[in-house]
Amino acid sequence: MLRISAFALAMALALPAWAQPIRLGAVLPLTGPAAVVGTQEQRGIQFAVDEVNAKGGIGGHLIEVQFEDNQAKPDQSVLLFNKLVDLVKVPVVFTGYSGPTLAMAPLATRKKTLLVNGGAQADALDKASPYLINTIPVLAGELEVLADYLFGDASKKTAAVLYENNAAGIAGRDDFVASYTKAGGKVLAQEPVQFGDTNYRPALLKLGATNPDVLFVIITSGTPQLADQVRQVDAKYMVAGNTFFSDPELIANPNAEGFTHTQVLINAPDGMAAAFKAKFGTEFDFFPKQYYNATTIVLSCIEHLVKAGKPITGEALRTALLEIKTFKGITTTVFNTNTAATQINMNRLTNKTDTIIKVIPPK
Amino acid sequence: MLWLHLLVNGLVWGCALGMVAVSFSLVFATTKIFHVAHAAVYGLGGYLAWSALKHGMPEWAALLVGIVACAITGTLIQKLLYERLDRRGATHLVILIASLGLSAVMQNAVAAVYTSNVLQFGLPWAARTTAIGGVLLTTAQMLTVVAGILSYLGAMWFAHRTVLGKRMRAVASNPFLAEITRLQPRQVHIAVMAIASAMVAIPGVLVPLDLGLQPFGGVPILLTATIAMIAGGVGSISGAFLVAVGIAVLQNLSLLVIPGEWSIGITFGIFVIFMLFRPRGLFAG
Numbered sequence: 152m153l154r155i156s157a158f159a160l161a162m163a164l165a166l167p168a169w170a171q172p173i174r175l176g177a178v179l180p181l182t183g184p185a186a187v188v189g190t191q192e193q194r195g196i197q198f199a200v201d202e203v204n205a206k207g208g209i210g211g212h213l214i215e216v217q218f219e220d221n222q223a224k225p226d227q228s229v230l231l232f233n234k235l236v237d238l239v240k241v242p243v244v245f246t247g248y249s250g251p252t253l254a255m256a257p258l259a260t261r262k263k264t265l266l267v268n269g270g271a272q273a274d275a276l277d278k279a280s281p282y283l284i285n286t287i288p289v290l291a292g293e294l295e296v297l298a299d300y301l302f303g304d305a306s307k308k309t310a311a312v313l314y315e316n317n318a319a320g321i322a323g324r325d326d327f328v329a330s331y332t333k334a335g336g337k338v339l340a341q342e343p344v345q346f347g348d349t350n351y352r353p354a355l356l357k358l359g360a361t362n363p364d365v366l367f368v369i370i371t372s373g374t375p376q377l378a379d380q381v382r383q384v385d386a387k388y389m390v391a392g393n394t395f396f397s398d399p400e401l402i403a404n405p406n407a408e409g410f411t412h413t414q415v416l417i418n419a420p421d422g423m424a425a426a427f428k429a430k431f432g433t434e435f436d437f438f439p440k441q442y443y444n445a446t447t448i449v450l451s452c453i454e455h456l457v458k459a460g461k462p463i464t465g466e467a468l469r470t471a472l473l474e475i476k477t478f479k480g481i482t483t484t485v486f487n488t489n490t491a492a493t494q495i496n497m498n499r500l501t502n503k504t505d506t507i508i509k510v511i512p513p514k
Numbered sequence: 515m516l517w518l519h520l521l522v523n524g525l526v527w528g529c530a531l532g533m534v535a536v537s538f539s540l541v542f543a544t545t546k547i548f549h550v551a552h553a554a555v556y557g558l559g560g561y562l563a564w565s566a567l568k569h570g571m572p573e574w575a576a577l578l579v580g581i582v583a584c585a586i587t588g589t590l591i592q593k594l595l596y597e598r599l600d601r602r603g604a605t606h607l608v609i610l611i612a613s614l615g616l617s618a619v620m621q622n623a624v625a626a627v628y629t630s631n632v633l634q635f636g637l638p639w640a641a642r643t644t645a646i647g648g649v650l651l652t653t654a655q656m657l658t659v660v661a662g663i664l665s666y667l668g669a670m671w672f673a674h675r676t677v678l679g680k681r682m683r684a685v686a687s688n689p690f691l692a693e694i695t696r697l698q699p700r701q702v703h704i705a706v707m708a709i710a711s712a713m714v715a716i717p718g719v720l721v722p723l724d725l726g727l728q729p730f731g732g733v734p735i736l737l738t739a740t741i742a743m744i745a746g747g748v749g750s751i752s753g754a755f756l757v758a759v760g761i762a763v764l765q766n767l768s769l770l771v772i773p774g775e776w777s778i779g780i781t782f783g784i785f786v787i788f789m790l791f792r793p794r795g796l797f798a799g
Contacts, residue, residue, distance in 0.1 A: 182622055184730055186630035316775055342774045348734070349632060349725040352523050357769045360516045373632055376726045383643050383652055384519075400634075 172213040173453060173463060175200075176235035177245035178221045178228050178255065184347035184372060185223035185248060188438055192247050192270055193218055194431045195442030201430075203450055210457035214450065217241065223346075225254035236264050242465045243449055245442065249273035249318035256280035264465040265472075269445030270438055272394075273322035277490050282469060285490040286445040287415055290319070291326045293393050296495050296511050297413045298330035301365055301391055304497075304509065305411070311363035311388070312341035313354055313377075315370045320346075323369035323393065331367075339363050349376040355384050365389045368396075375400045378407035397437045397498075397505060407500045414505070416494040417441055419481045440481065447480045448472065515648060517770055522649045524766030528759030529662025530717040535739035535746070535754040536669050537710040543686045543749035544706045546606060547596055550613040552714060553732030554620035555591075559584040559715030560722040561624055561729075564633060573637065581715040588711025591616065592704045617733075625729035632726040640723045654724035661716050666755045669713070673751060682706055686749055745785050747795030757796060761785070 177196055180189035200214045208214060217239055219231040228251035235241045236258070244264060246252045249271040256279035259266040266283045268276060272290040276283060301307045310331055314324040320343070328338050339361040342354035351373075358366060366388050368377065374392075378401060381390055389411065396412035417440045419427075427435035435443075452471040456463050469489075478484045484491045497509035534556060541549045563580035567573065595616060599609050640654040673679040685692040685699045692699050722731070739754075742761055746753025761781060768777045792798075 182625055182630065184630060184728060186625065187632075190629075342769075344774070345734075347728065347730070349728070350527065353520060353766050353769055354774055356516060356519045356523065357774070373726065375634060376632065379641055383641065383650060385643075385650060400631075 172215045173209065174215045174217060174239060174241055175243045175245070175449070176232075176239060176241035177216055177218045178231045178235070178251065179218065179245070179247050180223035180251075181218065181220035183222035183224075187372065188270065189220075189223070189247060191433065191436065191438040192245075192442040194427070194433070195269070195439030195444075196245055196446045198427055198430065198439065199443045199446035199450065209450065209454045212457065214453075216245075221251050223248045223251060225250045227251075228254050229258065232258050232264075232266075236262050242463050242468055243267060245269065245445065245449075247271055247438075247442075249276060249322065252276055252283065253279055253318060256283050259283055259465070262465070265449070265468045267445050267449055269441040271319060273318045274326060275318070275322065277488075281489060282465060283489060284448075284469070284472060284486075286448055286484060287441055287491060288493060288495070289490055290323050290393065291330075292492075293413045293415060293495055294323060294326040295330040296497070297367075297391060297393060298327060298334050298336065300413075300497050300509065301367075301389075301411075302331060302334040302336045305365070305389065307336070307364035307389060307391075309337050309339050309361075309363045310365045310367050311339050311358040311361055313351065313358060313366060313368045313370070314341065314343055315346050316343035317346050319371060320369050327367050327369070344370060347372065349373040351377050351380045352384060355380055355386065359384060359386055359388070363388050365391050368392045371395055374398050375404045375407070378404045378410065382406040394437065396500070399434055399436055402500055402505050403503050405503065408502075410500045411508075412498055412500075414496045414498045414507075416496055417444065417482045419443075423481070444480050444482060444484065448478045448484060451475065451478060451480075517767065518647070519649055520766040520769060521763060522646075522651070524763035525759065526651070526655045526658055527766070528762030529659045530721050531735065531739055531742065531762050532662050532755040532758040533665045533717045534714055534735055535742040535758040536666060536751050537713040538736065538739050539743040539746075539749065539751060539754040540669065540673075540682070540706055540710045540713075542743065544682050545592075545596065545703045546689075548606070548610045548613065549591075549596075549707075549710075550610065550736070551591060551617040551620060552710070553736035554617045554624075555584050555587055555711050556714045556718040556732035556735065557621060557624055557727075557729060558587060559718030560727050560731075561628055561633075563715075563719045564628075564635060564722070564727055567635065567637075577716075577719050580719045581712045584715035584718065585708045585712040588707040589704055591711075592707035596707075597700060597703070621729050621732075628727070628729065630729055632728055633722075634726050635723050637723065652724060654720060658717065658720045658724070661720055662755075665713055665716060666751070669751050669755075672709070678702070678705055741782065741785060745789060745795055747798035750795065750797035753795055753797030 179192050180186050204213050221228040232255045245267050247270040252268050252271050259282040260280040269286045274289045274291045276285050277289045312324050314320040340358050392412040394415050401407050419440050424435040452468045455471045456467055461467050476486050495511050496507045498505050499508050538552050559580035562583045563576040566576035566579040642653050643650040681697050681702050685702045689699050742758035743754045746757035765777050765781045
């Protein structure tokens with residue numbers, strides 16, 4: 152009898168552990184002006200999770216993600232982070248956009264929860280928290296590449312800056328100005344636009360009046376409207392930007408002909424892109440790829456812990472990530488610090504296609 | 515010549531803003547309802563016109579669909595929400611909160627149906643530019659100016675020359691007296707809401723023709739239009755329109771002397787100081 156009870160107890164302790172799903176959290180803008188990016192990020196996460204679950208999960212555990220909508224608002228993000236960590240008890244929270252991520256970073260440190268950012272690039276994210284893992288390089292590295300290319304290869308000696316008046320835009324402006332000035336260029340003027348405002352004409356007119364060789368643009372949405380208005384004001388300067396220019400609508404816009412930009416490398420096999428499109432009805436473009444990559448990194452760490460029989464906590468996941476260090480997913484991602492290093496390309500929009508014009512390997 | 519470009523850009527934007535301010539002013543002066551959902555009606559007009567266009571309707575018919583649908587939406591909002599709340603003795607604050615809620619519901623419904631992507635009408639003629647006095651204007655911008663001026667003149671004619679317009683002014687002036695003299699304020703409220711909603715659909719279509727459609731795009735425009743209405747003098751159509759144009763021009767021209775991040779703050783700062791000296795507005799009777 153005692154032996155049977157001991158066996159039953161052992162089964163009771165073991166079975167639920169196998170049966171229980173591993174629940175992760177995500178705080179992303181699913182409504183509001185940033186939702187176009189947020190929903191794509193959500194799909195990237197879900198795509199990776201569905202792929203793992205279709206194979207039976209990790210060590211018998213299915214993976215679940217609880218998505219919360221922060222509308223890209225930092226205050227809302229803090230509330231939702233607390234909800235996910237304190238009530239749902241998730242060890243990992245996926246995040247996007249610099250402002251909300253920076254707002255959650257101190258909480259991630261305090262609660263030892265892994266905060267995984269696959270899309271935001273403000274420099275402050277690099278050192279915001281030891282528990283904040285950036286699976287995409289921060290802006291400084293990307294814009295240094297752009298500034299060197301513009302001043303050197305493209306011989307653009309003067310620049311004007313149009314930036315979005317938020318954490319990502321301001322960080323991008325400061326990084327570009329510092330790198331371009333260091334390269335030898337001169338920044339003639341800079342103007343902000345509000346997030347979600349697609350009327351760029353006043354700023355374009357003012358910046359155009361300084362006759363720059365190049366206009367550096369760092370805005371996260373409304374790039375097709377920008378292209379239209381640049382042509383309407385009969386601009387003579389070159390237009391340059393960063394990865395944010397990899398918007399399919401911008402690429403398809405004939406007014407964006409000649410727009411030049413940096414592109415953080417992220418590739419996906421054709422079959423995977425087709426499967427994504429069949430599942431969600433949208434292209435497997437930059438942000439879903441990045442969040443798919445970020446999710447596979449987290450799932451690799453979970454697998455590492457499950458195999459080692461260790462508990463899945465934020466602290467254990469962070470340690471596992473820095474131990475594994477190199478992840479060969481859809482793109483090779485290396486973590487020498489908590490911010491990933493990847494290859495960056497220089498691209499140009501030509502005949503409605505985004506073409507690589509120069510490859511810059513990671514430093 | 516930068517000042518001329520900025521001035522013209524301000525005038526164009528001011529005409530769009532002016533249509534929103536005048537339509538909001540008609541509603542507020544007559545019903546005393548702070549109709550925040552006007553921002554959502556503005557957005558709805560553009561999206562419905564976009565849908566009509568994508569279903570093969572000609573441009574003029576798509577604009578008409580937007581205008582008529584907004585007029586019907588405005589009528590329903592007044593009849594099914596505001597009037598019911600008013601009959602049940604709801605305060606203006608309660609109605610304001612209901613309007614806020616309705617606005618959120620409508621905008622999120624639009625975002626759910628159409629996505630939050632910035633949608634484009636994609637009409638090449640709308641983006642075609644014409645040089646006027648050395649300033650390049652798109653066809654959409656020129657249409658906005660024409661529509662803005664015609665809407666303003668139309669609103670003035672309606673308010674001062676038509677029977678319904680006179681009833682509207684009477685109700686706005688003294689609702690109690692209007693009630694006992696059988697001017698039927700509730701019917702006037704519905705008619706005004708329909709007219710104002712139809713009017714706000716015009717910039718709701720023309721502005722996105724130029725700048726793209728966004729589900730939440732009406733909110734900042736309504737905020738500025740509200741300030742224009744108050745600074746212009748509640749109930750004054752000319753005040754709302756001219757101050758809206760003034761704000762837009764000032765915001766644009768201020769770029770000549772200050773960086774863009776200060777533009778909105780300083781423009782509205784000037785109006786706050788102005789209101790201290792003339793709290794009833796510039797054109798108050």
